[in-house]
Amino acid sequence: MPEPAYTARSHTRESAAPAVSANAPAAIPPCTATMDVTPDQDRMTVTLWGELDLGSRRLLPDLHDILTLSDSGIDLRLDTVGFCDCSGVNVLLDLRSHALGQGKTVTVRSSGRAVGRLLDLTGTRELFTEGVAPESVRTEGRDTEGAGDGLHAEVGRLRRTLQTRPTIDLARGILMASFGLTPEAAWSVLVRTSQNTDTKLHDLAGDLVGTAQGGTLPEQVRRQLTAAAASLDCPP
Structure with missing residues (x-):
């Protein structure tokens, strides 16, 4: 993920406030x-x-x-x-x-x-x-017909998101530590393995996080993870 761009600080004695260039890019707010x-x-x-x-x-x-x-x-x-x-x-x-x-x-x-x-x-x-x-x-x-059911479904999906996103981030961290990958490369390995094993991304991430608690990955998944990491030209 790109880091936000920050405006340069003024080096003049008259003011300690940040100097904002008219051409400086605006900082990108957090992703929601x-x-x-x-x-x-x-x-x-x-x-x-x-x-x-x-x-x-x-x-x-x-x-x-x-x-x-x-x-x-x-x-x-x-x-x-x-x-x-x-x-x-x-x-x-x-x-x-x-x-x-x-x-x-x-x-x-x-x-x-x-x-x-x-x-x-x-x-x-x-x-x-x-x-x-x-x-x-x-x-x-x-239309508004069935809006209540739609709202309940949306709340359920949002709750699931709150539960699965931290797991995906943890799985990326495990791959970074295991294979010496960058955050971007770890994401690519997760997505590629998800594709090659026909496994939902959050399910794959959960299995990977489970290995830190003594769990084991299916042999096919382990091979695909290793192959995906090996295919990337990422320095440790």
Whole structure:
């Protein structure tokens, strides 16, 4: 993940306040979104929770890694994104541009009210439905019928996110320590192993964290982790 850019401090005697250059990039706020990744044949399905705003740009390095590891692209499920602004749409457009450069696609398979409304207002929805049958794209929240059930489902998914994200971060730490990987490389190893073993990312992370408590990994998973780490040219 990129670190926030900080403004330079003034070195004049007249003021001790930070000097902000007109051309200095604004610091990126913390990311309030999280994601889960599931391999799906030649594509990767990415489910996002939380808010897509300026801070969600911090997800781009991981999304680019997932895109690289896929054969044909990424399918996004955005049902439980509770807030989305133009910065969030720009993140999606950045990912799409990156995909086109690799001859791949990014589609929005499902979206909630927040994302769907903004995609419609900005006229960008069709950019994420290329090659997708209209009936296979689902947009939630266009009416209030069943809203209570949708809210309960969203709360359940958000609780699951709070439980699984720390596990994924711990698993990355274990891989960093075991194979001498950078945080980015450890993420790539997790995603690649998830894809090669057809295992959900959070399940794989949980199994890996369990080894620190005396558990063992299935032989196939252990081999795939080792192979994925060995394939990366990352200095210890």
